[in-house]
Amino acid sequence: MTRSSRNLDWGFPRWRGYGTSSEATQVKLCDRHNCENKGDRPAPKSPNSPERWYFCEMHAAEYNRGWNYFEGLSAEDAAAREAEETRDATAFQAASHYGWGGPGDGTRSRDEMRALSILELDNDATFEDARGAWRRLAKANHPDIKQNDPVAAEKFRSIQAAWDVLRTAEDRRTVAF
Numbered sequence: 803m804t805r806s807s808r809n810l811d812w813g814f815p816r817w818r819g820y821g822t823s824s825e826a827t828q829v830k831l832c833d834r835h836n837c838e839n840k841g842d843r844p845a846p847k848s849p850n851s852p853e854r855w856y857f858c859e860m861h862a863a864e865y866n867r868g869w870n871y872f873e874g875l876s877a878e879d880a881a882a883r884e885a886e887e888t889r890d891a892t893a894f895q896a897a898s899h900y901g902w903g904g905p906g907d908g909t910r911s912r913d914e915m916r917a918l919s920i921l922e923l924d925n926d927a928t929f930e931d932a933r934g935a936w937r938r939l940a941k942a943n944h945p946d947i948k949q950n951d952p953v954a955a956e957k958f959r960s961i962q963a964a965w966d967v968l969r970t971a972e973d974r975r976t977v978a979f
Contacts, residue, residue, distance in 0.1 A: 832857050833855045833861075834857060842856065844856055845862055845869075913971075917968050918964075920960050936961060943957045
């Protein structure tokens with residue numbers, strides 16, 4: 803007599819959700835030496851290769867920072883590939899003024915726009931303008947300068963928060979490109 807391979811998930815009353823089972827799930831570990839995190843982000847072992855490494859998020863970011871997409875290609879092939887991929891993405895670049903990335907003016911988020919207004923700057927101000935305005939307003943409203951002034955202390959906190967928003971956004975932009 804053969805043993806039944808019946809799944810217990812179909813019986814009633816149900817004690818578990820549909821699609822759940824009591825078996826252990828297979829977890830692939832990060833391919834980085836001595837890393838015990840889950841390796842769920844594939845990365846090519848070499849350009850144009852189907853073989854993949856599987857890294858955790860931290861090691862995938864480290865790997866991608868040093869990745870040369872055009873390695874092994876001649877200058878003409880690299881230029882042709884770049885032109886082809888740029889041509890395919892022109893619709894997204896042409897529509898970037900709609901600000902699909904989130905609310906804001908299309909180049910900055912709503913939080914960045916609010917931070918610029920706290921620093922008393924226009925929406926088209928550069929990062930250097932923001933740095934100068936932050937320094938000027940922070941010196942004018944610093945609690946050591948205006949002691950026992952709760953309005954100046956609150957203004958100083960909002961200036962610091964605005965600067966943090968703009969600095970992290972600028973860091974994100976410089977790392978992304």
